[in-house]
Amino acid sequence: xxxxxxxxxxxxxxxxxxxxxxxxxxxxxxxxxxxxxxxxxxxxxxxxxxxxxxxxxxxxxxxxxxxxxxxxxxxxxxxxxxxxxxxxxxxxxxxxxxxxxxxxxxxxxxxxxxxxxxxxxxxxxxxxxxxxxxxxxxxxxxxxxxxxxxxxxxxxxxxxxxxxxxxxxxxxxxxxxxxxxxxxxxxxxxxxxxxxxxxxxxxxxxxxxxxxxxxxxxxxxxxxxxxxxxxxxxxxxxxxxxxxxxxxxxxxxxxxxxxxxxxxxxxxxxxxxxxxxxxxxxxxxxxxxxxxxxxxxxxxxxxxxxxxxxxxxxxxxxxxxxxxxxxxxxxxxxxxxxxxxxxxxxxxxxxxxxxxxxxxxxxxxxxxxxxxxxxxxxxxxxxxxxxxxxxxxxxxxxxxxxxxxxxxxxxxxxxxxxxxxxxxxxx
Amino acid sequence: xxxxxxxxxxxxxxxxxxxxxxxxxxxxxxxxxxxxxxxxxxxxxxxxxxxxxxxxxxxxxxxxxxxxxxxxxxxxxxxxxxxxxxxxxxxxxxxxxxxxxxxxxxxxxxxxxxxxxxxxxxxxxxxxxxxxxxxxxxxxxxxxxxxxxxxxxxxxxxxxxxxxxxxxxxxxxxxxxxxxxxxxxxxxxxxxxxxxxxxxxxxxxxxxxxxxxxxxxxxxxxxxxxxxxxxxxxxxxxxxxxxxxxxxxxxxxxxxxxxxxxxxxxxxxxxxxxxxxxxxxxxxxxxxxxxxxxxxxxxxxxxxx
Numbered sequence: 029x030x031x032x033x034x035x036x037x038x039x040x041x042x043x044x045x046x047x048x049x050x051x052x053x054x055x056x057x058x059x060x061x062x063x064x065x066x067x068x069x070x071x072x073x074x075x076x077x078x079x080x081x082x083x084x085x086x087x088x089x090x091x092x093x094x095x096x097x098x099x100x101x102x103x104x105x106x107x108x109x110x111x112x113x114x115x116x117x118x119x120x121x122x123x124x125x126x127x128x129x130x131x132x133x134x135x136x137x138x139x140x141x142x143x144x145x146x147x148x149x150x151x152x153x154x155x156x157x158x159x160x161x162x163x164x165x166x167x168x169x170x171x172x173x174x175x176x177x178x179x180x181x182x183x184x185x186x187x188x189x190x191x192x193x194x195x196x197x198x199x200x201x202x203x204x205x206x207x208x209x210x211x212x213x214x215x216x217x218x219x220x221x222x223x224x225x226x227x228x229x230x231x232x233x234x235x236x237x238x239x240x241x242x243x244x245x246x247x248x249x250x251x252x253x254x255x256x257x258x259x260x261x262x263x264x265x266x267x268x269x270x271x272x273x274x275x276x277x278x279x280x281x282x283x284x285x286x287x288x289x290x291x292x293x294x295x296x297x298x299x300x301x302x303x304x305x306x307x308x309x310x311x312x313x314x315x316x317x318x319x320x321x322x323x324x325x326x327x328x329x330x331x332x333x334x335x336x337x338x339x340x341x342x343x344x345x346x347x348x349x350x351x352x353x354x355x356x357x358x359x360x361x362x363x364x365x366x367x368x369x370x371x372x373x374x375x376x377x378x379x380x381x382x383x384x385x386x387x388x389x390x391x392x393x394x395x396x397x398x399x400x401x402x403x404x405x406x407x408x409x410x411x412x413x414x415x416x417x418x419x420x421x422x423x424x425x426x427x428x429x430x431x432x433x434x435x436x437x438x439x440x441x442x443x444x445x446x447x448x449x450x451x452x453x454x455x
Numbered sequence: 456x457x458x459x460x461x462x463x464x465x466x467x468x469x470x471x472x473x474x475x476x477x478x479x480x481x482x483x484x485x486x487x488x489x490x491x492x493x494x495x496x497x498x499x500x501x502x503x504x505x506x507x508x509x510x511x512x513x514x515x516x517x518x519x520x521x522x523x524x525x526x527x528x529x530x531x532x533x534x535x536x537x538x539x540x541x542x543x544x545x546x547x548x549x550x551x552x553x554x555x556x557x558x559x560x561x562x563x564x565x566x567x568x569x570x571x572x573x574x575x576x577x578x579x580x581x582x583x584x585x586x587x588x589x590x591x592x593x594x595x596x597x598x599x600x601x602x603x604x605x606x607x608x609x610x611x612x613x614x615x616x617x618x619x620x621x622x623x624x625x626x627x628x629x630x631x632x633x634x635x636x637x638x639x640x641x642x643x644x645x646x647x648x649x650x651x652x653x654x655x656x657x658x659x660x661x662x663x664x665x666x667x668x669x670x671x672x673x674x675x676x677x678x679x680x681x682x683x684x685x686x687x688x689x690x691x692x693x694x695x696x697x698x699x700x701x702x703x704x705x706x707x708x709x710x711x712x713x714x715x716x717x718x719x720x721x722x723x724x725x726x727x728x729x730x731x732x733x734x735x736x737x738x739x740x741x742x743x744x745x746x747x748x749x750x751x752x753x754x755x756x757x758x759x760x
Contacts, residue, residue, distance in 0.1 A: 099722070106505055106724060132508045214704045266593060268616045268705065403507065407723050418706035421616045444507050 056088040057342045060116040062104075064096040069363045076358065080349045087342045089118075098122055109134040109334065117337040118346050121164055121330045123155045123398065124405045129332065130158035131403035136333040137161035141344045151326050152368045155398035163332055165351050168365035170327035171389075171396050172224050173311045175279060175287040175294075177204075184312035188228065188252055191286060191315050195262045198285045207262030209275040210288035214417040217271055219399060219409050220325035221288055222416055224314040225249040227323025227397055233412070234400035234437075237447045241412065242427075242434035245319060250419055250426040252317070257420065268420055280305055288314060290327065295364050295383050311384055313392050324396040328368070357381065366393065404444060411436045492737070498730035505724035512727075519731035528707055529732070532715040538622075539697075539711060540690035543629040547686060548679070550630065551637030556671075558638065559645045569642075576635040584699035587628040591615070618708035621701050625709055629696055633689070637682045644678025645671070684747040691740055712736055 063073060077089045094101050102125060108116065109129070121129065129135045139161055145153050152166035174191075176184045180198050185191035195207025211217030223233065229252075231245025240246075256263040267275070272289060279287040280297045282304040287293075291311075300306035313322035331347040333340055349355065353375075356367035361381030366389055372378055373390040382389060400408060412433050419429035441447035499519055503512045523529045558569055575583065590597045591614045599611035614620045648671065656666045694713040697703060703710030716736060720729025 103721070103724075110505055110508065128506055132506065214702065214706065264594075265613045265616055269592070269613065406506070410718070410723070414707055417704060421618070421705040423618055423706050423708065444504070444510060 056086055057339045058088045058090055059118060059339060059342050059346055060090045060092050061118040062092040062094040062116045063120060064094045064101060072359055072362045076350060076355050080346065084345055087345060089346055092116060112336055114336045114338050117334050117339060117343040119332045119334060121332050123327050123330060126156045126164045126330055127158040127401050128403040130163040134335055135163050136335045136340060137163055138165060147371060148368045149370055149393050151396045151398055155326060155401060156330055164330035165347055166368035167329045167331050167351060168359060169368045169393055170290050171324040171392050172220050172288055172290060172314060173324060173392050174314045175289060175309050175311055177285055177308055178310050179308040180285060185315050188315045188317050192256060192260045192262050195285050204283050204285050206264045206278060206284040208256060208286040209267050209278050209284045211271055211275060212268040212420060213271055214413050216409060218413055218416055223325045223399060224323045225253055228315060228317040228320045230320030234402060237441055239434045239437045242430040246430050247427055250430060254420060254426060291366060298383060311388060313395050322395040324392050326396040326398050402446060404440060404446065407440055408437045495730045495733055498726055499734050501727045503727040505726060519728045522728060523731055523735060528715065531707060532710050532712045535709060536691055536711040539693055540687055543626050544686045544690050546630045547634045547637045551634045552641055554638040555641035555645055558642050572635045572638060575632045580695045581699045583632050584628055584696045587624045588700050591624040615701055616705045618705060621705060621709050625697055625700055628700060637686060640682040641675065641678050644675045648674045687743060688740055
């Protein structure tokens with residue numbers, strides 16, 4: 029609020045001086061952009077925005093600091109947008125929020141600005157579409173991938189059977205005590221892990237307005253996850269309380285042969301002062317299984333425009349600038365984030381910036397799929413989290429858990445009018 | 456008002472002044488207590504989902520309540536809350552009483568010990584929850600190491616993935632944190648008991664147990680009831696401890712009603728449904744408080760007689 033007040037006072041003062049000076053120039057258009065980027069990421073952004081303002085003297089971008097935690101940021105956005113505020117103008121969205129904000133009528137369809145959607149990875153665009161319109165542009169991509177130990181095997185496992193065999197062999201030879209670690213606590217991370225197992229067997233969670241998680245593929249995927257814990261003894265039971273960081277600590281202390289994690293872990297584990305596996309690991313796509321293919325859950329940040337903004341054109345200019353190849357390359361170099369434009373992966377400069385070989389990154393992104401694209405994703409995810417966690421902690425059987433999850437999720441979709449797959453009336 | 460006479464202008468004036476004087480207090484209560492409560496009740500009769508503004512905010516009568524009562528997760532959460540309240544308050548009362556009796560004796564350094572006992576109570580709940588989480592977490596947490604070394608467990612137990620075992624750290628953390636509070640309340644009660652009663656009992660040849668049973672306990676009853684009220688109402692609204700310790704898991708097997716409500720209201724932004732849950736929690740705690748007050752009131756007058 030204070031920021032807004034300061035901004036408006038500044039604008040008034042600017043306007044007053046402009047008028048007093050007898051010039052007819054209007055003050056610059058002020059575009060607000062809430063951002064939680066810390067450290068190097070924040071510095072890159074400040075640099076890029078000041079370059080942008082030099083290029084567009086008529087636009088002034090004002091950063092507004094927001095909480096870093098996704099839940100808190102989401103709550104704040106919902107409060108602002110629900111109240112019909114005209115600022116912030118540009119929004120940084122989590123990939124799972126775009127359909128929610130689009131269906132609520134809070135963000136502007138971007139189609140009229142003619143974004144070059146063909147230049148981006150299809151899955152990153154698909155995640156930002158709602159009812160045939162594009163509502164946000166992917167800024168950088170996060171993908172789930174398999175970390176493996178190059179000193180313990182000659183190549184990464186291609187299938188889950190393979191992974192289990194390798195993990196057991198390594199263990200018998202006196203290797204790390206854990207075979208495979210992933211995010212198994214009851215939270216959003218569990219859904220991304222499950223999505224990758226599910227995709228491996230060819231299953232999906234949602235198709236249009238129909239929940240399809242309770243399928244043969246779903247059952248095989250969840251059973252495989254459970255068997256890897258209790259039958260093959262490859263995944264430790266304690267992973268059922270783990271988030272990203274706990275899995276990273278285990279892997280970087282040399283306690284795990286395989287790990288499922290996001291790209292952020294890579295540069296951290298290459299630092300030999302902290303990591304016992306520096307130079308001894310690589311990444312690959314998550315394993316596949318009969319009936320499906322390698323799958324990576326996609327995350328990352330998107331940029332969208334507040335529907336109530338007074339300056340849609342200026343807001344678009346900011347988004348357009350920040351998603352240009354040069355800015356993406358700079359972000360990749362400084363903070364290691366994956367660009368969402370395919371052509372950049374042909375660029376030799378990218379290889380020097382990214383810790384992971386660009387060809388591998390590209391391959392993994394090409395296997396990526398979005399989580400269910402629906403305005404009520406968060407609620408559906410919560411239901412699924414509970415039933416998956418119950419099955420994995422052996423409070424229920426996989427088949428029964430998936431059946432109940434499907435019933436509850438479908439009931440919710442139907443109740444809010446999203447269940448039939450028909451378009452939702454927007455106000 | 457005894458003797459109020461509407462014809463007397465002085466009394467009328469006094470009444471007016473009296474009203475003017477209490478008006479700020481009444482307004483404050485209306486503003487900070489009754490207004491939000493009425494608003495919550497009003498919200499609870501609407502379908503109001505901040506995430507789905509296209510649904511509008513239609514009046515739905517008691518639908519939200521029907522939904523809550525038809526939701527197995529709601530009943531499970533209520534069950535968990537009751538289980539938590541009974542178990543933790545029961546243990547706190549027993550240990551607290553024992554602690555109070557010990558602290559009531561004269562010994563060197565009593566003041567220091569009394570202060571030290573309060574330390575767990577002074578630690579913020581979230582901090583103590585995380586403390587207990589670290590102790591119970593992982594294969595090499597202190598609890599697992601200790602129990603394996605003592606041969607109680609053959610191998611480390613992952614406490615937080617067992618629906619029953621996950622309650623152990625939760626209850627222990629609560630007992631550890633709030634027993635001092637109970638002990639202090641009971642200690643105050645103990646110090647109100649006239650020492651001459653014990654003297655008389657001793658002269659009559661009553662054993663220590665009989666003294667406890669027939670002198671201490673009956674006279675401590677009011678203090679016990681006060682402790683019970685505070686602790687039960689607190690335990691019924693338990694939130695931060697479980698939020699930080701188990702997150703309600705595994706699955707939802709340690710989820711209390713306050714966490715379920717928080718989830719609906721602040722995570723899912725279902726204002727209507729969440730408000731209905733809040734009203735239910737309010738109604739239950741209100742009834743509990745009424746029950747206790749009636750009971751306690753009778754006890755207090757009974758004790759005086």
